[in-house]
Amino acid sequence: MFERIWTVRFSDTDPHGIAHYPRIVDALHETSDMFMQEIGFPFWELAQNRDFGFPLVEMDFEFDAPLHAGDEVRITLTPDPSTRAVRFEYEAYAGDTLAFSGYEQRVCARTGGGGAIEIPDGIREQFLDYAEE
Amino acid sequence: MFERIWTVRFSDTDPHGIAHYPRIVDALHETSDMFMQEIGFPFWELAQNRDFGFPLVEMDFEFDAPLHAGDEVRITLTPDPSTRAVRFEYEAYAGDTLAFSGYEQRVCARTGGGGAIEIPDGIREQFLDYAEE
Amino acid sequence: MFERIWTVRFSDTDPHGIAHYPRIVDALHETSDMFMQEIGFPFWELAQNRDFGFPLVEMDFEFDAPLHAGDEVRITLTPDPSTRAVRFEYEAYAGDTLAFSGYEQRVCARTGGGGAIEIPDGIREQFLDYAEE
Amino acid sequence: MFERIWTVRFSDTDPHGIAHYPRIVDALHETSDMFMQEIGFPFWELAQNRDFGFPLVEMDFEFDAPLHAGDEVRITLTPDPSTRAVRFEYEAYAGDTLAFSGYEQRVCARTGGGGAIEIPDGIREQFLDYAEE
Numbered sequence A, B, C, D: 001m002f003e004r005i006w007t008v009r010f011s012d013t014d015p016h017g018i019a020h021y022p023r024i025v026d027a028l029h030e031t032s033d034m035f036m037q038e039i040g041f042p043f044w045e046l047a048q049n050r051d052f053g054f055p056l057v058e059m060d061f062e063f064d065a066p067l068h069a070g071d072e073v074r075i076t077l078t079p080d081p082s083t084r085a086v087r088f089e090y091e092a093y094a095g096d097t098l099a100f101s102g103y104e105q106r107v108c109a110r111t112g113g114g115g116a117i118e119i120p121d122g123i124r125e126q127f128l129d130y131a132e133e
Helices: A021-038 A043-049 A121-132 B021-038 B043-049 B121-132 C021-038 C043-049 C121-132 D021-038 D043-049 D121-132
Strands: A002-007 A056-063 A072-081 A085-094 A097-107 B002-007 B056-063 B072-081 B085-094 B097-107 C002-007 C056-063 C072-081 C085-094 C097-107 D002-007 D056-063 D072-081 D085-094 D097-107
Touching: A002 A021, A021 A043, A021 A056, A021 A072, A021 A085, A021 A097, A021 B021, A072 A121, B002 B021, B021 B043, B021 B056, B021 B072, B021 B085, B021 B097, B072 B121, C002 C021, C021 C043, C021 C056, C021 C072, C021 C085, C021 C097, C021 D021, C072 C121, D002 D021, D021 D043, D021 D056, D021 D072, D021 D085, D021 D097, D072 D121
Parallel strands: none
Antiparallel strands: A002 A072, A056 A097, A056 B056, A072 A085, A085 A097, B002 B072, B056 B097, B072 B085, B085 B097, C002 C072, C056 C097, C056 D056, C072 C085, C085 C097, D002 D072, D056 D097, D072 D085, D085 D097
16 A cells, blocks of 8 residues: 655635645645556556557546645545456545545556557566555 | 547646546536536536535546647537436547546535435436436 | 737636636736747747747836736737847737736747857748837 | 645646646645644634634745655745735755745734734734744
8 A cells, every 4th residue: 555645735726715626636635646656666657668558448436524724635546457457446545534435447558549468577567565564 | 528628738748748637527527517608507507596416426437548738629418417417428529539438427416415306307408418418 | 010819717817716826827828829820920830840949038028007807808919020130019908908028039040059040031031020010 | 934735636637747737726725724733723703703814915926846646845925914914935845956936915803894003912923933034
């Protein structure tokens, strides 16, 4: 499991003082980016030096509790890989309260529109390591 | 059905020249905002003058084809109301190609954390009108 | 002069009900993108098919009045070209009230870090046409 | 002087692989938010519990070098307060290279449109502490 803290900022909040949904999605995507950096295969390195990536094919999230500016939100990401795809499962807590949860489904695919390919072993091992923790 | 055209901008695109996912979500949320304005109950008017709103409780989207800067994306929104909630169903096309589809589930709830309430008749009628078209 | 209407959205607004500054900057940059599309040289076309672009080297804006969700903001862009650079001058009005004004200074430069080059005649002529109107 | 590290993310970058300007502005504003939190007067606390804030009245930035995904950008903020206003001066470095610099001018003003007021002593002292370091 990968974990980071997201501080909700004033500029993320709406007239009710709670986080706008698009800003929550920004934080989610930032978390996937931080995770791929952590395991040594940042998205930008794939984009520049490899001929494949992990485009998003599905996202499904439930929002259980509103978030407020200043909240220190603990977002966890647990990868669940199959042969040619990986699911990033998320949970986000403000204190003990589940704020939102859900997943991103990503396929391993050739850059430029080719079909799905097998996840290279080095990356797959990292996904499995973080899946087990 | 409500419909708008979203032009993908250079500032929405990534190193592969395709739209970043968070920017697609921005366009989705903008579409819900435009729809509520169209039916005479803009989100900002609810936030200022009413004691209820339509917070998002779930979002579920599938991404079928990448979008490029300059694409004129036709995004449709079809509301599907129940008594205390409404589902906004989306489809987005670049030309004849389905780029993404999915839904936002929103509840009608008292502002500030109260429980779900019945959708007021005037709004419900608008939802039904756009559901049938 | 180029002109567009920007509708301030609920998702642009803060706990005081006024537009967050980063969202105003999003609208500014969208306006430059719309202008370049209007004159037939969209930023994305330059990025894909030409070996030069117009990177931003300076931005200077004054904010005179707050903007609220639902405001229909008239943003004007007047290009002021020199040989190797162009200044995009902006004014934004909500009704008769000046909300903000300022400029972006952009140079015409080879992609990938080369120095400034002369603005190609076809683009320069378009800038001059919109400067005079 | 206040300092933070901003990691440029894949989702911040454009078809040339460099950071979009609106995303740099997001990082700037986030830095002001982090600074106000650091000194004990976060923007959200002012918005909720006080009758004044620090609205932006001017921003002026120069961009000297492009930023790439993965860059660890050191952004410094030095406050320069006067009686009723404060200038936040920024410098941003990727390694030893100045990437951008500039300032935000903010006034201390009553919430809801009142005129400028004197910066309360407790906040002014914090600004001065960080100005001298």
